[in-house]
Amino acid sequence: MSTLLVVFVVRQTRRVQDRHQPLTDISKAVEVHPSPISGVSTAHEKMSVPPAPILFLLSTLLFAYTQQVSVSVSPTVLAKSCDSVVVQWSGIESPSRLDWLGIYSPPTSSYDNFIGYVFLSSSPTWQSGAGNISIPLVNLRSNYSFRIFHWTESEINPKRQDHDHNPLPGTAHLLATSEEFRFEMGHGPEQIHLAYTDRDDEMRVMFLTEDGGERRVKYGEREDDLGDAAVARVSRYEREDMCDSPANESVGWRDPGFIHDGIMKNLRKGVRYYYQVGSDSRGWSTIHSFVSRNSDSDETTAFLFGDMGTATPYSTFLRTQDESTATMKWILRDIEALGDKPAFVSHIGDISYARGYAWLWDHFFNQIEPVAAKVPYHVCIGNHEYDWPQQPWRPDWSMPIYGKDGGGECGVPYSLKFNMPGNSSEPTGTRAPATRNLYYSFDMGSVHFLYISTETNFLPGGKQYEFIKQDLESVDRKKTPFVVVQGHRPMYTTSNEYRDTPLRERMLEHLEPLFVKNNVTLAFWGHVHRYERFCPLNNYTCGRPGMNGDDWEAFPVHVVIGMAGQDWQPIWEPREDHPKDPIFPQPKRSMYRGGEFGYTRLVATREKLRLSYVGNHDGKEHDMVEILASGQVLSASNGGGVFDKAIGNSEARSDGLESNNKYTFSWFVKAASVLVLGAFIGYVLGFISHARKENVSKNSWTPVKSEET
Numbered sequence: 001m002s003t004l005l006v007v008f009v010v011r012q013t014r015r016v017q018d019r020h021q022p023l024t025d026i027s028k029a030v031e032v033h034p035s036p037i038s039g040v041s042t043a044h045e046k047m048s049v050p051p052a053p054i055l056f057l058l059s060t061l062l063f064a065y066t067q068q069v070s071v072s073v074s075p076t077v078l079a080k081s082c083d084s085v086v087v088q089w090s091g092i093e094s095p096s097r098l099d100w101l102g103i104y105s106p107p108t109s110s111y112d113n114f115i116g117y118v119f120l121s122s123s124p125t126w127q128s129g130a131g132n133i134s135i136p137l138v139n140l141r142s143n144y145s146f147r148i149f150h151w152t153e154s155e156i157n158p159k160r161q162d163h164d165h166n167p168l169p170g171t172a173h174l175l176a177t178s179e180e181f182r183f184e185m186g187h188g189p190e191q192i193h194l195a196y197t198d199r200d201d202e203m204r205v206m207f208l209t210e211d212g213g214e215r216r217v218k219y220g221e222r223e224d225d226l227g228d229a230a231v232a233r234v235s236r237y238e239r240e241d242m243c244d245s246p247a248n249e250s251v252g253w254r255d256p257g258f259i260h261d262g263i264m265k266n267l268r269k270g271v272r273y274y275y276q277v278g279s280d281s282r283g284w285s286t287i288h289s290f291v292s293r294n295s296d297s298d299e300t301t302a303f304l305f306g307d308m309g310t311a312t313p314y315s316t317f318l319r320t321q322d323e324s325t326a327t328m329k330w331i332l333r334d335i336e337a338l339g340d341k342p343a344f345v346s347h348i349g350d351i352s353y354a355r356g357y358a359w360l361w362d363h364f365f366n367q368i369e370p371v372a373a374k375v376p377y378h379v380c381i382g383n384h385e386y387d388w389p390q391q392p393w394r395p396d397w398s399m400p401i402y403g404k405d406g407g408g409e410c411g412v413p414y415s416l417k418f419n420m421p422g423n424s425s426e427p428t429g430t431r432a433p434a435t436r437n438l439y440y441s442f443d444m445g446s447v448h449f450l451y452i453s454t455e456t457n458f459l460p461g462g463k464q465y466e467f468i469k470q471d472l473e474s475v476d477r478k479k480t481p482f483v484v485v486q487g488h489r490p491m492y493t494t495s496n497e498y499r500d501t502p503l504r505e506r507m508l509e510h511l512e513p514l515f516v517k518n519n520v521t522l523a524f525w526g527h528v529h530r531y532e533r534f535c536p537l538n539n540y541t542c543g544r545p546g547m548n549g550d551d552w553e554a555f556p557v558h559v560v561i562g563m564a565g566q567d568w569q570p571i572w573e574p575r576e577d578h579p580k581d582p583i584f585p586q587p588k589r590s591m592y593r594g595g596e597f598g599y600t601r602l603v604a605t606r607e608k609l610r611l612s613y614v615g616n617h618d619g620k621e622h623d624m625v626e627i628l629a630s631g632q633v634l635s636a637s638n639g640g641g642v643f644d645k646a647i648g649n650s651e652a653r654s655d656g657l658e659s660n661n662k663y664t665f666s667w668f669v670k671a672a673s674v675l676v677l678g679a680f681i682g683y684v685l686g687f688i689s690h691a692r693k694e695n696v697s698k699n700s701w702t703p704v705k706s707e708e709t
């Protein structure tokens, strides 16, 4: 018996005295997709009861077998993150669809503590017992290795599941271990991202390295003359700073590297600067460029969204967000189209969705670098960066709201990997560094942007409330006619997000009066993974839009923009008298709600702010609202052939707000003939959009999984 269990390890080849049968019938047992978790889930649903221990022991004794499996990797030194390694294997005698490739970093990690895994059946030749897979990986500042395991349907452990309720792969039968491979040292820093500081003539750049040695940022107005330089401040955090599992356990913790924070100073206004980060001894990054802020310009361009997450080329313990790559792709398109105009990104919470699995932050920053190295990447805190059981501010009413969504990170990676303007912070109450990047503001062009935290104290008497109040009251509306507030959990949503009701009630009681009194133009929220735009609102009541020369009430327009990547969508509110039927009427205050992933694009001048919702499926606008500096809200098709944006308005405004065609466009309509023509076109388009509205609405009403817990 003991002989059967001895495992002889030879480099690249393992001779295994397996404890289980060859499972020659596996291929016909169930149909399992080669793609990882979803396929396993299918198998799990169809599988029979696990064998009793006695049967397992008998099978171990009766069906032990020996096989030679080899595995190799190429190359063994990767230049930079997102480069691919090809893994090749052969010699699997009785391949199973569930045989899998474990990705380990460091290579000494225990079997269960993989970074991720890929099923060998994703290779077309897997049934021959040989194949190869190419996997792009990110630099985790530690060596990698692969392990190949044999796994079968009968071994699925229904109690050991990932976050998506798919079973995690079994590690009972190791077939082979690859040699180690690594990323090249001295290739220069990675994970570069920019941010505004409190000064108009500065730009912050943050990046990551494997050691704490000095790094600098070199910059200048010409790519071939980076004559200015600044030394970056360096920081890091430790496993002991994590507050809960999995962040502080072996399964989730990995060395986070060293975080560098440099500031480029004395920048001229609205000029393209080139820069690179690193050191002569440890290598330099490639040269990136950005356009500096221009306080003399009225123009504002921003790309805003929440809840994006990151994509991984493998399955792991958590669901990752494949759609996030499309969000970045389209925003990069828009940034490149801007040429030498400045812009920035606003990601309003639930950022990487790492939730205690450290390497997901590395994937995230590599994924956003093509955008974040070009334009400032601004953030506010979400539940998935922060919430943990001992968080300091957790009033009785918030007990069901603030749970364990941060995976034990307690805001530490968020606080150190970003450095936003202002100096807001709250102690963690542990040895962990204080939580920062909570509330701050800055101007860009004609818009004042205010960021708030819905995860820490926002009630009167607290520091944040005082900041919000003072900030809104001190805005110079001559300089910035528009004011935009952003936070993670929504003040308004028509989704079935009942868990947050006590928090929403307090936001409505204490924050909404500040917003209304100070004429906030737009309020953006995330957390709900949908796009939803409301009418100008005060206490659930639509304001008067001010048509036909009437006065208007300039209430804030609330927009939920948590549709950038996370795909656990909340359902809309069911009918009160039919709570179990999948029909979710759209309340009249809700102007438009969309089911597509995407982001919003905000473009403003001194006269007008235009917000549009871009769908990831086609890169086109699907909703639009225009707001004048006076606060008057226009909402219309741009006449350019994109009619979807008008869908929500004409129908939803049947609550007393009149249709688009009746808006006063006198500020730009110069001739009566244009009005007549516009009315005719509007009639035709309204007819078309009505039909489309019905289609879109039907799609939107599909009940799906509820918000994560």
Ligand SMILES: [Fe+2]
Residues within 6 Å of the ligand: 350, 382, 383, 384, 488, 526, 527, 528
């Ligand atoms: Fe959230």
